[in-house]
Amino acid sequence: MVDTSMKKPGKKGILNLSGSLTIERVEELREMFQNAITRYKSLEVEFGEVTAVDVTALQLCCAAHKTARQQKKEISFPASLPPLLAQAVHMAGFLRKNGCFLEDRHDCFWIRPLSQS
Amino acid sequence: MINEQTEMFKEEAFELLEELETTLLELEKEPGDMGLIGKVFRALHTIKGSGSMFGFNEVAEFTHEVEDVFDFVRGGRLVATKELIDLTLSAGDIIKKMLGDEMTAAMKAQAEKIVTTLRSYPGEVQPGEEPKAKMAGEAITLEPPPEPTEDKKGEREITYRIRFNPSLDILQKGTNVLALFDELKELGEIKIVAHLHQVPTLEQMVPDECYIFWDIILTTRVSKDAIRDIFIFVENDSKILIDVVDDGQGNEDKDYMKLGYILVERGDLSVDDMNKALSSQKRFGEILLEEGVVEADKIESALVEQNHVRELRNKRQKEEIVSSLRVPADKADRLVNLVGELVTLQARLGQLAEQSIDPELISVSEETARLVWDLRDSTMGIRMVPIGNSFSRFNRLVRDLSNTLEKEVELIARGGDTELDKTVIERLHDPLIHLIRNGIDHGIETPVERRRLGKSPKGKITLTASYSGAHVLIVIEDDGAGIDPVKIKKKAIEKGLIKPDVEIPVKDIYSLLFEPGFSTAQEITNVSGRGVGMDVVKKNVDLLRGSVEIHSIKGKGTTITLKIPLTLAIIDGLLVYIETEHFIIPLSMVEEIVELTDKDVSRSHGRQMTNIRGSIVPYISLREYFSIPGQPPPVQQIVVVEVEQRHIGFVVDMVIGKHQTVIKSLGKIYKQVAGLSGATILGDGSIALILDMSRLALAAEIEDENPVKNKSSYKSEVEREEH
Numbered sequence: 001m002v003d004t005s006m007k008k009p010g011k012k013g014i015l016n017l018s019g020s021l022t023i024e025r026v027e028e029l030r031e032m033f034q035n036a037i038t039r040y041k042s043l044e045v046e047f048g049e050v051t052a053v054d055v056t057a058l059q060l061c062c063a064a065h066k067t068a069r070q071q072k073k074e075i076s077f078p079a080s081l082p083p084l085l086a087q088a089v090h091m092a093g094f095l096r097k098n099g100c101f102l103e104d105r106h107d108c109f110w111i112r113p114l115s116q117s
Numbered sequence: 118m119i120n121e122q123t124e125m126f127k128e129e130a131f132e133l134l135e136e137l138e139t140t141l142l143e144l145e146k147e148p149g150d151m152g153l154i155g156k157v158f159r160a161l162h163t164i165k166g167s168g169s170m171f172g173f174n175e176v177a178e179f180t181h182e183v184e185d186v187f188d189f190v191r192g193g194r195l196v197a198t199k200e201l202i203d204l205t206l207s208a209g210d211i212i213k214k215m216l217g218d219e220m221t222a223a224m225k226a227q228a229e230k231i232v233t234t235l236r237s238y239p240g241e242v243q244p245g246e247e248p249k250a251k252m253a254g255e256a257i258t259l260e261p262p263p264e265p266t267e268d269k270k271g272e273r274e275i276t277y278r279i280r281f282n283p284s285l286d287i288l289q290k291g292t293n294v295l296a297l298f299d300e301l302k303e304l305g306e307i308k309i310v311a312h313l314h315q316v317p318t319l320e321q322m323v324p325d326e327c328y329i330f331w332d333i334i335l336t337t338r339v340s341k342d343a344i345r346d347i348f349i350f351v352e353n354d355s356k357i358l359i360d361v362v363d364d365g366q367g368n369e370d371k372d373y374m375k376l377g378y379i380l381v382e383r384g385d386l387s388v389d390d391m392n393k394a395l396s397s398q399k400r401f402g403e404i405l406l407e408e409g410v411v412e413a414d415k416i417e418s419a420l421v422e423q424n425h426v427r428e429l430r431n432k433r434q435k436e437e438i439v440s441s442l443r444v445p446a447d448k449a450d451r452l453v454n455l456v457g458e459l460v461t462l463q464a465r466l467g468q469l470a471e472q473s474i475d476p477e478l479i480s481v482s483e484e485t486a487r488l489v490w491d492l493r494d495s496t497m498g499i500r501m502v503p504i505g506n507s508f509s510r511f512n513r514l515v516r517d518l519s520n521t522l523e524k525e526v527e528l529i530a531r532g533g534d535t536e537l538d539k540t541v542i543e544r545l546h547d548p549l550i551h552l553i554r555n556g557i558d559h560g561i562e563t564p565v566e567r568r569r570l571g572k573s574p575k576g577k578i579t580l581t582a583s584y585s586g587a588h589v590l591i592v593i594e595d596d597g598a599g600i601d602p603v604k605i606k607k608k609a610i611e612k613g614l615i616k617p618d619v620e621i622p623v624k625d626i627y628s629l630l631f632e633p634g635f636s637t638a639q640e641i642t643n644v645s646g647r648g649v650g651m652d653v654v655k656k657n658v659d660l661l662r663g664s665v666e667i668h669s670i671k672g673k674g675t676t677i678t679l680k681i682p683l684t685l686a687i688i689d690g691l692l693v694y695i696e697t698e699h700f701i702i703p704l705s706m707v708e709e710i711v712e713l714t715d716k717d718v719s720r721s722h723g724r725q726m727t728n729i730r731g732s733i734v735p736y737i738s739l740r741e742y743f744s745i746p747g748q749p750p751p752v753q754q755i756v757v758v759e760v761e762q763r764h765i766g767f768v769v770d771m772v773i774g775k776h777q778t779v780i781k782s783l784g785k786i787y788k789q790v791a792g793l794s795g796a797t798i799l800g801d802g803s804i805a806l807i808l809d810m811s812r813l814a815l816a817a818e819i820e821d822e823n824p825v826k827n828k829s830s831y832k833s834e835v836e837r838e839e840h
Binding site: 029034059105 | 288289293294295298299302308309310311313314316317318319320322324325327328329331332333406409412413414416417420
């Protein structure tokens with residue numbers, strides 16, 4: 001079942017991720033991210049109904065972020081995450097106050113208040 | 118001495134019983150929480166042990182029966198079911214009665230019944246025998262004993278730093294890291310920080326490999342080995358370092374290590390780099406971030422550890438302080454009284470010094486004043502206790518009441534660390550019980566009704582305490598049916614409290630609920646509806662010099678706000694006089710002071726009203742009210758106070774100024790005099806009476822409604838109100 005889609009061809013794209021975001025689909029998700037980052041200058045990641053999440057998916061989001069920055073592309077995450085994803089982000093210890101990029105410590109998907117994680 | 122020790126034991130036992138009750142109610146929500154089970158067991162064990170030591174054999178034997186059953190729960194042989202919690206709560210009630218020497222025949226029978234039921238729970242399991250429940254019914258289920266994760270020796274909470282650095286292929290092997298963390302979370306308080314800086318780009322990564330490692334800070338009672346057991350299936354493929362960062366002994370510096378030392382200790386920063394960063398004027402963490410000496414997530418992780426341990430040590434220190442202040446209340450009261458005398462004496466010294474020209478005397482007086490004020494504040498602080506303990510007692514009330522009324526109600530308490538005078542908290546207990554009862558009985562609807570109305574089937578009662586100047590606001594809020602003002606008005610008309618044709622503002626309609634015997638309940642239940650609640654609430658709050666206000670929206674809920682002074686013993690007052698008599702007006706109620714000239718009086722044509730910046734404020738002359746002979750001066754002063762959100766003026770000859778007022782109670786003979794709440798001794802040894810503004814305001818209202826009545830008649834109305 002393909003429950004991950006891309007919309008709005010052109011300069012700005014939206015990558016909608018839903019369903020099970022786990023190791024079984026991580027290769028497929030990587031391709032989706034790679035294609036979307038290559039295709040659009042600015043990419044917005046959206047989440048539909050997420051039914052499962054594991055560490056591979058969270059790690060992949062970080063990799064996508066690093067890739068986009070390397071290619072000088074913009075990528076953004078929603079301010080509010082679906083509950084299951086928010087719970088996994090919290091449980092996996094991803095929440096933080098400073099990001100990894102030395103040149104911009106505020107550019108990180110995981111800088112968010114605990115309650116809105 | 119023996120009596121003193123016995124009293125000490127009783128006091129401690131009552132506290133433990135409170136704690137037991139709170140823990141049992143928490144356990145009801147989290148039946149598998151080993152921490153809570155351990156807490157219940159320890160409370161029972163201490164009551165039993167100390168009871169036996171102080172000759173309370175009945176208490177010790179009875180508690181022993183309950184403790185035995187909880188030993189099985191602790192060992193994983195029994196589950197803390199609702200039935201067992203009910204039984205233990207009832208046992209707690211019985212122990213309270215035993216301690217208070219209030220056991221009746223019926224209670225003794227109940228105690229025996231509890232013992233019989235407890236004994237029917239499964240006993241020791243013989244070798245080879247499968248554990249099984251002896252008690253009838255499916256309520257008790259047996260489970261195999263859990264893994265030996267609990268540190269049997271340690272009662273202390275130890276904080277560990279765990280660095281979990283898994284192999285690249287850990288995820289490919291099917292390990293669910295989140296489930297592993299979930300298991301760790303069960304052991305205690307946990308903070309997890311993932312190190313993400315090694316995650317590569319999409320092209321470089323094998324997506325099912327793990328590029329992350331984690332730091333975990335865990336505060337728990339279990340041993341290092343028990344933690345290692347959780348990693349048992351991944352330890353061959355991972356580097357796992359477990360270090361103790363706080364051993365729970367409580368003999369350490371509460372500040373914990375500086376960030377740099379934590380990073381050096383973890384091996385994330387070299388000593389040279391630390392010294393280099395320390396030589397800069399900027400904040401240490403900022404330097405490391407800017408320079409990129411250490412990855413951001415390593416700093417983040419070290420800061421999480423630092424904050425976690427600091428919070429823990431602070432909490433521990435506070436607990437130690439609280440537990441070391443076990444002083445009988447009467448001793449603390451005597452100290453407060455003595456300080457009160459000292460405040461009075463200091464006022465005399467101040468007055469003498471002011472009249473003197475001796476600079477040394479003035480200096481000594483000022484120095485003494487400063488010390489006395491500090492002493493006063495510190496002493497008053499001894500009497501201040503957090504209201505949270507009182508709040509937690511209501512959990513039981515809500516639980517039992519919602520069961521009786523077949524309603525689902527959740528009690529949410531906020532601001533439990535707000536501190537109030539111990540006596541004030543004790544006196545607030547009954548009013549709060551009435552208000553919570555009313556909220557559940559009349560406010561919260563049945564689950565069926567709530568569903569029909571589109572509300573969650575579980576109603577909410579929220580208790581909130583917060584500071585507001587020299588007062589504490591206690592707000593009791595429910596999300597129930599609200600109060601119907603039309604119904605109240607109808608009832609008030611029926612009871613002859615108001616006339617049918619009189620229009621009354623909604624706020625005043627709610628005030629009718631405080632009239633004695635007023636109830637709109639359709640039927641009288643054993644919970645409420647007899648109309649003996651709200652007037653008692655009002656009376657008790659008035660006695661505390663507080664106020665109560667109701668706000669309600671039909672269908673949405675009711676909010677009742679109690680405004681209570683922080684303390685009862687010493688207040689800041691405004692000293693005024695009329696002829697030769699001195700009076701004190703509580704300063705926290707004073708809004709402003711304006712002049713009243715003869716001209717103003719004649720312009721008002723006998724109506725006791727004045728216009729203050731466009732607002733008409735009624736006033737009463739205290740000279741007339743207290744029948745003080747003599748002629749008022751041509752320019753008097755009106756002290757405008759706020760009582761129950763209304764402004765009322767009190768006319769006096771002259772305002773002297775602020776006065777530290779040590780409240781002394783009035784003798785029996787003055788009990789019937791309306792408008793006085795106490796007395797205080799002034800610096801020159803004379804007496805000043807403390808005015809009861811609420812009662813006097815009531816007099817002003819009556820005067821306002823019946824301006825033709827003479828002064829003595831409203832005084833008698835107020836007195837009648839008092840009875």
